[in-house]
Amino acid sequence: MDDLKAKYLGQIADAADESALETIRVTAVGKKGEVALKMRELGKMTPEERQVAGPALNALKDEINSAIVAKRAGLADAALDERLRTEWLDVTLPARQRGHGQGTMHPVSQVTEELTAIFAEMGFAVAEGPRIDTDWYNFDALNIPSHHPARAEMDTFYMSRADGDNRAPNVLRTHTSPVQIRTMEAKGAPLRIICPGGVYRADYDQTHTPMFHQVEGLALDRDISMANLKWTLEEFFSAFFEIDVKTRFRASHFPFTEPSAEVDIQCSWVDGQLRIGEGDGWMEVLGSGMVHPSVIAAGGIDPEEWQGFAFGMGIDRIAMLKYGIPDLRAFFDSDLRWLRHYGFASLDMPNLHGGLSR
Ligand code: PHE
Numbered sequence: 001m002d003d004l005k006a007k008y009l010g011q012i013a014d015a016a017d018e019s020a021l022e023t024i025r026v027t028a029v030g031k032k033g034e035v036a037l038k039m040r041e042l043g044k045m046t047p048e049e050r051q052v053a054g055p056a057l058n059a060l061k062d063e064i065n066s067a068i069v070a071k072r073a074g075l076a077d078a079a080l081d082e083r084l085r086t087e088w089l090d091v092t093l094p095a096r097q098r099g100h101g102q103g104t105m106h107p108v109s110q111v112t113e114e115l116t117a118i119f120a121e122m123g124f125a126v127a128e129g130p131r132i133d134t135d136w137y138n139f140d141a142l143n144i145p146s147h148h149p150a151r152a153e154m155d156t157f158y159m160s161r162a163d164g165d166n167r168a169p170n171v172l173r174t175h176t177s178p179v180q181i182r183t184m185e186a187k188g189a190p191l192r193i194i195c196p197g198g199v200y201r202a203d204y205d206q207t208h209t210p211m212f213h214q215v216e217g218l219a220l221d222r223d224i225s226m227a228n229l230k231w232t233l234e235e236f237f238s239a240f241f242e243i244d245v246k247t248r249f250r251a252s253h254f255p256f257t258e259p260s261a262e263v264d265i266q267c268s269w270v271d272g273q274l275r276i277g278e279g280d281g282w283m284e285v286l287g288s289g290m291v292h293p294s295v296i297a298a299g300g301i302d303p304e305e306w307q308g309f310a311f312g313m314g315i316d317r318i319a320m321l322k323y324g325i326p327d328l329r330a331f332f333d334s335d336l337r338w339l340r341h342y343g344f345a346s347l348d349m350p351n352l353h354g355g356l357s358r
Contacts (some may be wrong), residue, residue, distance in 0.1 A: 001053075004034065004264035005060055012067045021071055026062050035061050104343020108213055108331060111319040112196045114350045114357075115215055118239045119194045121352055122232065124217065125195040129179035131200070132169045137178035139171075142256040150255055155202040157210070172200035175312055176216035177256060180291070182216065184292065189219040189306040196315060209326050213315035220291070220301065220308035229288060229309035237265055237285075241322060242357060243277035257289025257310060265349025276321055281323065282348070286313035322357075 008028045029035050039057055042050050089313040105113075113171020116126055129137070135146075144150050157172040179195040187193075195216040201212060219228065237245035244267040254260045263286045276283070287294060288311035293303035317330055323342065325331075332336050350356045 001038075001056055001060060004028075005039075005063065008064050009067055012064070012071050015071060015075070018072065018075060020088045021068060021075065024299070025065075025068050025229065029061050035064070044185050057093070082264070086114055090094055099275065103346060104339050104341065105346050105348075106331075107319045107323055107325065107342050110344040110350070111322065112215070115236070115240060115315070115318075116194070116196065117351045117356065118236055119217070122192075122235065124194045124219075125191045127179055127183040127195045128197065129173070130169065130196065131173055131180045133171055133173045133178050134167065136170050137181050138173050138175075138257055141181040141295065142177050143292050143294045143298075144255045144274075148255060156229055157200050157202060174201055176214040177310070177312060178309060179216055180218045180256075180295065184220070184296070184301050187198075187307075189220045190222075191308070193218050193219060204329075207317075209316075209328055209332055212328070215313050215315055216306060217288075217311045217313075219310075220296070220306050222306065224290075224308045226261075226290060226309065229290075229311065232309075233286075233288070233311065234265060238277075238323070239352070240318065241265075241276045245277040245334050248282050252287065252289075254287055254289060256288075256292050256295045258292045262287055262288035263311070265320075274321065274324075285317060285321075286311050288312070 006150070011024050011028075012021065015024060016180065025033075027033055035057060042054055045053060050240075072287070120126075126175055137144070137294070139148075139151055140157075144201075146214065154174040156174050159172070161168055161170055163166050176195045176197055176199060179197075180184070183191065183193050193216075194343075195218075197213065197215075198211055200211050200215050204210060219232070230249065234245065234247050237247065248264040249264070250264065251259040252260045252262040264282035264284050266277055266279065267281045267283045269281060270276045270279075274283075288309065291308050291310050296303040296306060297306075316331055320328060325342055
């Protein structure tokens with residue numbers, strides 16, 4: 001009986017799974033199992049022998065059964081442990097990024113926010129106008145009559161109108177200057193506005209794209225002079241480039257200003273690197289002048305009483321200068337690698353107290 005016990009307890013201990021265990025149970029303590037066969041032999045024994053062998057066989061049967069129950073529980077625990085080990089999931093891992101994560105602010109948007117913050121500090125409000133405008137706002141009201149060569153020089157995109165209404169908007173504005181007229185009409189004088197926005201000209205090379213961005217400036221009051229214009233621009237460039245920047249005014253001509261000046265900012269080239277605000281080189285950045293009396297009159301304001309300055313500056317241009325971006329065309333390619341490289345964090349708006357540059 002000791003042999004039986006050792007055999008079956010050993011097999012039970014070695015059983016690899018539930019079905020092996022069941023096979024052992026049937027052969028050991030099943031109805032036709034080895035222990036049952038032994039019990040049948042009890043009848044052939046003497047009463048004395050039976051009294052010893054009977055309880056011993058029952059005890060053996062109980063012991064095997066409880067070993068099986070314990071082993072079954074052990075196998076179930078091991079199976080659960082194995083599942084816990086292999087089906088393990090680290091819920092503390094950061095989530096996998098969907099797509100490529102955060103988008104960025106385009107340099108044009110960033111620089112528009114930057115310059116808006118600077119001019120706001122100087123009391124300039126933001127004004128807007130339509131990108132598709134009329135000949136009147138884009139040209140005539142700005143003292144550019146139809147025979148004027150400036151119209152031809154502008155490489156204007158015209159839109160043909162199916163309805164043949166030739167007083168309806170038909171020009172993609174070639175500059176932000178029409179917003180001068182619209183704002184004078186809407187607000188009267190005095191006036192201090194900037195107008196950032198997209199403009200269009202048929203041109204395409206490393207520094208020209210058919211759509212680009214300008215910011216117009218207009219200040220109208222009773223005693224505005226070129227000196228105010230120069231101060232405003234130097235103040236602006238120094239805040240924008242975060243270094244004192246000298247400006248150079250060169251006499252020029254625009255139909256809508258008299259006198260007119262093109263403005264350069266101080267710069268240097270060191271080892272092929274452009275530095276703004278140092279050295280004795282000059283970089284042209286804008287056109288400006290005293291608003292022509294005919295333009296003030298076209299805006300519905302009395303030029304005898306009011307005068308002022310205006311300027312128009314390329315936003316993309318100063319963005320390229322500030323952030324070292326070599327090719328204007330890349331601004332409009334929507335190349336994600338470019339946007340990730342030159343883009344700015346969204347929700348991180350520039351302002352004068354928090355700092356303009358990123
Ligand atoms: N509108 C002019 C241009 O696009 C710039 C300008 C604006 C010049 C205002 C003088 C005054 O070239």
